[in-house]
Amino acid sequence: MKRPIGVIDSGSGGLTVRMSIVRELPGESTIYVGDHKYLPYGEKPAGFIRQRISRLIRYLLTRRIKLVVIACNTATVAGIDDYRKEFPGLPVVGVVPVVKKAAEVTRTGHIAVLSTSFTAGSAYQKELIRNFTRGKQVINLAAPDLVTKIEEGQTDTPEITRILTASLIKLRGKPVDTLALGCTHYPFIRDTISRIVGDRITILDSGDAVARHVRRILTSNNALQRSNGQTHRFVTTGDPVRVNRSVSRLLREKVKFIGVDLD
Numbered sequence: 001m002k003r004p005i006g007v008i009d010s011g012s013g014g015l016t017v018r019m020s021i022v023r024e025l026p027g028e029s030t031i032y033v034g035d036h037k038y039l040p041y042g043e044k045p046a047g048f049i050r051q052r053i054s055r056l057i058r059y060l061l062t063r064r065i066k067l068v069v070i071a072c073n074t075a076t077v078a079g080i081d082d083y084r085k086e087f088p089g090l091p092v093v094g095v096v097p098v099v100k101k102a103a104e105v106t107r108t109g110h111i112a113v114l115s116t117s118f119t120a121g122s123a124y125q126k127e128l129i130r131n132f133t134r135g136k137q138v139i140n141l142a143a144p145d146l147v148t149k150i151e152e153g154q155t156d157t158p159e160i161t162r163i164l165t166a167s168l169i170k171l172r173g174k175p176v177d178t179l180a181l182g183c184t185h186y187p188f189i190r191d192t193i194s195r196i197v198g199d200r201i202t203i204l205d206s207g208d209a210v211a212r213h214v215r216r217i218l219t220s221n222n223a224l225q226r227s228n229g230q231t232h233r234f235v236t237t238g239d240p241v242r243v244n245r246s247v248s249r250l251l252r253e254k255v256k257f258i259g260v261d262l263d
Contacts, residue, residue: 002225004029004233005214006065008056010041011151011238012247013185014071015255017095020207021069022232024215029230031063034257036238040147041074042116050079057087059262063233066223067091069210073183074116077124091217097125097182098204100132105202108175112139112201114167114193115182116147125182139176143167143183150185153249156192164189168196181205188250237262 005025007018011034018032033056035041041049053075057068068090070076070083076094084092097119102111111133119125120142129138146163154160171179179201181187187205194203218224236243240259247255 002029002230003064003066003223004031004231006030006057006060006063006068007032007071008053008060008068008075009034009072009184010075011036011039011147011185012243012250013147013150013183013188014069015247015251016184016187016205017069017071017207017210020211021214024208024211025218025224027225027227027230028218029225029232031060031065031233032235033060033262034234034236034238034243035262036151036236036243038237039151040116041072041078042118042144042147046078049075050082053079053083054086055262057083057090057092059260061087061090065090066221067093067214067217069093069095069214071095071184071210073097073119077119077122091221093210093213093217095184095206095210096128097180098206098209099129099138099180101209102178102180102204103133103136105204106136106178108177109135110137110139110174110176111178111180112141112171112176113180113182114141114143114186117142117144119182139170139174141167141170146189147183147185150188150250151246153246155189155250160189160192161196164193164196168193171197171201176201178202178204234258235260
């Protein structure tokens with residue numbers, strides 16, 4: 001039996017990262033866990049988030065995963081070092097905004113990062129911006145309530161547009177030419193963001209960078225799978241009927257989540 005890659009998120013946003021992993025590593029099996037019962041994480045204390053991620057990782061270990069991706073920016077900044085200390089034999093990959101890439105590709109020297117309020121205000125992200133964007137001007141934006149709306153299957157509704165416009169209006173008149181998405185839910189609304197900010201701004205997300213990093217780790221550990229027979233499982237701590245309905249709208253294809261009790 002192939003040992004799968006585990007992917008964790010507060011809800012359905014990590015599916016965008018999982019899609020990048022499957023594209024990069026088509027021979028790999030995956031098991032995805034969405035903690036829909038407790039989303040959004042952005043409104044929870046850091047200690048609670050760390051407890052939830054620890055519980056989800058322990059569940060995935062019973063499924064013999066060989067690596068886990070914390071496909072949630074909020075959960076990553078809440079305790080990536082804690083997860084690695086708690087599970088020293090397991091490669092743990094986090095997700096952070098691609099600010100380094102944004103700093104490399106900007107032509108004007110002005111970039112923006114769009115995240116949840118928790119992530120935008122975290123010391124982790126502020127240090128990330130400090131370390132990788134020296135000499136660049138960075139606007140750190142928070143977009144509250146977006147995750148909940150996206151989890152309902154909304155991507156281009158008046159409510160999504162209203163929330164985004166309230167955050168992105170701060171870019172008006174600024175020479176920003178690159179926007180890094182700091183939440184794995186946000187690629188689902190990339191087209192709506194693009195319509196608001198216009199063609200002059202390049203939009204970047206973390207999915208492909210994370211997938212390449214996973215490849216490097218598995219290659220180094222001699223754990224890369226290239227044969228056929230891969231399987232993909234989807235698990236939720238929430239209501240699977242509701243999750244399947246909303247995810248089908250987001251992905252435009254049917255995905256079957258199975259409910260589990262992980263309290």
